[in-house]
Amino acid sequence: MPVRFRADLAALPSYAPGTMPPVEINLASNEVPAELPESVLKAINDAATSSGRYPDPSSSALVARLADRLDVDPHNVAVGCGSVTLCHDMVQATCTAGEAVLFPWVSFEAYPVIARIVGATPQAVPLAEDWSLDLPGMLAAVGPMTRIVFLCTPNNPTGAQPETAALREFLAAVPPSVLVILDEAYREFVVGNAPDGVALAREQWSQGRDNVAVLRTFSKAHGLAGLRLGYLIGPETVTATLGKVQVPFGVSSVAQAAALASLDAEDEVAERCRTIVRERERVRRLLGDAGHQVPPSQGNFLWLPFGDDSAQFAAHCRDSGIAVRAFGAAGVRVTIGTTAENDAFVAAARSYEQRPA
Numbered sequence: 068m069p070v071r072f073r074a075d076l077a078a079l080p081s082y083a084p085g086t087m088p089p090v091e092i093n094l095a096s097n098e099v100p101a102e103l104p105e106s107v108l109k110a111i112n113d114a115a116t117s118s119g120r121y122p123d124p125s126s127s128a129l130v131a132r133l134a135d136r137l138d139v140d141p142h143n144v145a146v147g148c149g150s151v152t153l154c155h156d157m158v159q160a161t162c163t164a165g166e167a168v169l170f171p172w173v174s175f176e177a178y179p180v181i182a183r184i185v186g187a188t189p190q191a192v193p194l195a196e197d198w199s200l201d202l203p204g205m206l207a208a209v210g211p212m213t214r215i216v217f218l219c220t221p222n223n224p225t226g227a228q229p230e231t232a233a234l235r236e237f238l239a240a241v242p243p244s245v246l247v248i249l250d251e252a253y254r255e256f257v258v259g260n261a262p263d264g265v266a267l268a269r270e271q272w273s274q275g276r277d278n279v280a281v282l283r284t285f286s287k288a289h290g291l292a293g294l295r296l297g298y299l300i301g302p303e304t305v306t307a308t309l310g311k312v313q314v315p316f317g318v319s320s321v322a323q324a325a326a327l328a329s330l331d332a333e334d335e336v337a338e339r340c341r342t343i344v345r346e347r348e349r350v351r352r353l354l355g356d357a358g359h360q361v362p363p364s365q366g367n368f369l370w371l372p373f374g375d376d377s378a379q380f381a382a383h384c385r386d387s388g389i390a391v392r393a394f395g396a397a398g399v400r401v402t403i404g405t406t407a408e409n410d411a412f413v414a415a416a417r418s419y420e421q422r423p424a
């Protein structure tokens with residue numbers, strides 16, 4: 068007799084990552100193109116020598132450093148094995164079967180998958196017509212079964228970033244029993260007068276509303292995606308509950324050491340982000356000149372709303388040796404890579420002939 072797995076998992080597809088090797092240029096996974104600083108590589112090598120020992124289970128040195136940088140108490144910070152794992156842990160901590168996880172759509176593809184893994188109900192709220200978050204629509208969708216809301220700011224894959232006032236209004240209006248997670252995976256690529264999730268969260272906590280937390284990651288700006296390290300900034304009730312559901316020793320000693328070294332190398336990290344932002348704006352301009360509609364983006368990626376032509380455009384890029392990420396019949400996300408990679412993508416986009424309507 069075969070093993071009896073949970074019946075509801077039969078219809079659940081596995082999470083499909085963006086890369087489909089072999090491909091010459093991978094612009095499908097929102098990774099950063101730069102080499103790691105020497106100091107970070109050295110920290111990784113040094114930490115690897117003690118791999119026979121378990122890591123510090125609470126990553127205390129890293130937590131203390133992050134708390135100091137963010138001007139919060141160490142009890143307000145928790146680290147995990149990538150921020151996607153922290154998303155999973157927070158859904159696990161808030162939802163029992165049949166309760167709901169609310170998120171915008173299109174957005175980070177893991178939100179609905181995680182909801183279903185846990186047996187919760189995914190509640191997707193469409194983006195506004197300009198691909199931005201529909202905050203009033205999301206607020207209206209919060210129902211009696213909603214336990215957790217993910218807001219991806221800036222939104223992956225569309226790059227939209229809400230205004231501070233609108234976000235503040237949203238946070239103040241969500242029932243305090245519903246946890247709101249501001250997923251700021253791309254925070255370091257935001258320029259201009261954009262909201263700082265941690266400042267907004269602290270504002271809510273100071274008003275006695277302990278239902279707002281922020282997620283950040285070392286996978287993007289810090290270029291440590293392969294080491295798997297994300298962190299959550301939240302009220303102590305949230306971090307303490309997270310500690311109950313986290314798998315022990317989830318963050319390796321190599322990842323902890325690399326993250327500390329990368330925080331020490333903040334000038335290099337900031338310079339890398341500035342380069343990516345410059346490239347993002349250059350590529351957007353060139354795509355616009357070539358007749359493509361590309362909304363402004365605050366991430367390390369751009370969104371091309373090709374609609375029904377999305378798969379065809381992605382296939383055209385593949386034929387040019389470039390992997391990009393198609394999101395159903397909504398659009399295509401392209402990660403900002405090196406200048407040469409970006410030029411190759413722009414050339415592919417220029418040579419694309421859209422199907423006649």
Ligand code: PMP
Nearest residue numbers: 149150151175223252284286297
């Ligand atoms: N949140 C968002 C919005 C993302 O796009 C991603 C990765 N693509 C993650 C979280 C997860 O990042 P990681 O697990 O590598 O920290």
